[in-house]
Structure formats: C-alpha cells, structure tokens
Amino acid sequence: ETGVTQSPTHLxxxxxxxxxxxxxxxxGHNTVSWYQQALGQGPQFIFQYYREEENGRxxxxxxxxxxxxxxxxSELNVNALELDDSALYLCASSLYPTQPQHFGDxxxxxxx
Amino acid sequence: xxxxEQSPPDLILQEGANSTLRCNFSDSVNNLQWFHQNPWGQxxxxxxxxxxxxxxxxxxxxxVATERYSLLYISSSQTTDSGVYFCAVQQGAxxxxxxxxxxxxxxx
Numbered sequence: 578e579t580g581v582t583q584s585p586t587h588l589x590x591x592x593x594x595x596x597x598x599x600x601x602x603x604x605g606h607n608t609v610s611w612y613q614q615a616l617g618q619g620p621q622f623i624f625q626y627y628r629e630e631e632n633g634r635x636x637x638x639x640x641x642x643x644x645x646x647x648x649x650x651s652e653l654n655v656n657a658l659e660l661d662d663s664a665l666y667l668c669a670s671s672l673y674p675t676q677p678q679h680f681g682d683x684x685x686x687x688x689x
Numbered sequence: 690x691x692x693x694e695q696s697p698p699d700l701i702l703q704e705g706a707n708s709t710l711r712c713n714f715s716d717s718v719n720n721l722q723w724f725h726q727n728p729w730g731q732x733x734x735x736x737x738x739x740x741x742x743x744x745x746x747x748x749x750x751x752x753v754a755t756e757r758y759s760l761l762y763i764s765s766s767q768t769t770d771s772g773v774y775f776c777a778v779q780q781g782a783x784x785x786x787x788x789x790x791x792x793x794x795x796x797x
Contacts (some may be wrong), residue, residue, distance in 0.1 A: 592770035617773055620732075621785030633783035666729050670776065677722055678717040683730050 578639070581670050581681035584656045589687045591657050598653040601656050609651040609686030611643060614665040614683075626651055627674050663688045694787035697775055702766055702797055710761040710791045710797045712776030720779035721752050723761050726790070727772045735761070766795045771788075 582601045590596050604608050608627045612620035622635035626645035640656040649670070655662060665685050669678035692715040702708055714721075723735040736743050736750040738759065743750055747767075752759040763770055773792050777785040 589759040612785075614730075617787050619777075620782035620785075622786070625783055629781075635784060667732060669785075675719060675779070677720065677734065678785055679726070679734060683732075685730065 581668060581679055583666075583668050583681035583684050584608065585684060585689075587685045589689060590684065591689050592658055592660060594658050595656045597653065598655075598666050598668075598682060598686070599653045600653070600670075602649045602651070602668075602670035603679055604633065604674055606670035606679075607649050608671045608676075609645055609649065610666040610669045610671070610678060611651070612655045612669065613637075613666060615661075615662075620666060620667055623653065632674055658688050660687065661687050691718070691778060691780055691786050692776055693776060693786055693788040695774075695791050697791060698789065699792045699794075701794045701796065704766060706766050706767060706795075708763045708766060708793065710763075710776075710793075712759040712761070712788055714757050714759075714776075714778050716757070716780065717754070718780055719752050719787040720785070721745060721759055722785065723750055723759070723777075723778050724775045724777065725770075725772050742758070763793075766793075768795045768797055771795045 588666040605623045611623040614620040624634040629646045642647045645651045667683045671678045694713045725733045740754040749762045773790040778785045
C-alpha cells in the first residue's frame with residue numbers, strides 16, 4: 578500500500594512568485610486536505626477536496642487555490658508569494674472526509 | 690470554532706521514564722487523532738481514538754468524549770520518542786483542528 582507522497586520536498590522562491598505543490602493520495606483514498614504549518618505552530622487547515630470538488634476551506638486568502646484530479650491526486654497553488662508563506666505544507670488523504678487522515682512528509686517552502 | 694489545548698507545552702525526561710500528555714477540547718467531536726512529529730517534520734499517525742482506550746506497544750491513549758479530553762501515555766521512553774506530539778480533532782466532515790503540541794525531549 579503506497580502512502581501519501583508530496584513533491585517537491587524543499588522549495589525556495591522569492592516574493593511575488595507563484596508555486597505549485599503536488600500530492601498523491603494513499604491508494605483508495607478519495608479525500609485530500611492541505612495544511613500549512615508555520616515554525617513552532619500546529620498545522621492550520623487550508624482546504625479539502627472530496628471527489629474533485631472543494632469540500633471546505635480555512636481562513637486563507639484566494640491566492641491559495643487547489644484542485645483534485647480524477648485519480649484523486651491534488652495540487653496546491655499559491656500566487657503572489659509573501660514572506661509569511663514560508664512554512665511546511667502538509668497534505669493528508671483519507672478514505673472519506675470523516676475518516677482518519679494520513680499525512681505525507683510535507684513540502685518545506687522558503688520565501689526570500 | 691472548537692478550541693484544542695495540550696499540556697504540558699514542554700516535557701524533558703530521562704530515558705526509561707513514563708509520561709502522560711493531555712488534550713482538552715471545547716466541543717463534541719467525531720474524530721480525534723494523536724500524531725508524533727519527528728525532527729524532520731514527518732507527522733506520524735499514532736492513534737485514531739474518538740472514544741475509549743487503545744494500546745500500541747509502549748504507547749496507549751484514552752479519550753473520554755463526555756468530558757472532552759484525551760490522554761496519551763508513553764512508557765519506558767526512548768530517545769527516538771523525542772519530538773512534538775499533536776492532538777487533532779474533527780467535527781463533521783472537514784478539517785482537523787490541531788492543538789499547539791507538546792514538545793517531548795528524552796535524554797539518554
């Protein structure tokens with residue numbers, strides 16, 4: 578059984594650029610959630626996708642967007658990067674939205 | 690929204706000691722998970738425990754849903770147990786809400 582995989586593992590960008598992070602869900606899972614974890618904090622919910630539709634969104638601006646593909650993999654896009662976007666971005670998949678979430682190893686994004 | 694509080698924020702122990710980590714939450718939940726985040730940032734599932742008691746080796750967890758708290762027990766600590774332990778809860782079918790974590794340091 579393949580777990581949740583994220584790419585890339587590390588990324589360095591400058592202010593104003595755009596970035597795309599990718600996530601492959603665990604086999605059989607149709608729900609993907611994205612979280613942002615700033616240094617020293619717990620993860621914060623960005624949004625969730627269930628069967629290719631957005632199924633809830635946290636308190637993040639519209640420049641954070643995403644999508645889910647028919648194979649249930651997902652992308653997180655962030656436009657107009659700001660210094661405060663520097664964080665660990667975690668993707669989690671679950672069998673259904675109410676089921677336990679399993680996390681990937683994250684993408685560490687640094688904004689210069 | 691729901692509030693999740695973990696205690697203590699920091700815990701330093703010698704190898705072989707036992708520890709208890711606590712998670713309080715402010716409303717009823719349908720999902721509660723405990724995670725261990727290692728120094729490399731990997732978030733490892735420990736327990737899915739919306740109620741009751743579960744054990745996995747040296748770790749066990751108990752959730753008393755009616756009183757809105759959960760406990761994580763670690764026995765005979767090892768240096769590899771070091772890291773941050775997170776409790777996270779879910780209401781309905783969307784986000785997990787995380788506590789601020791307990792940073793555990795196990796010294797040899």
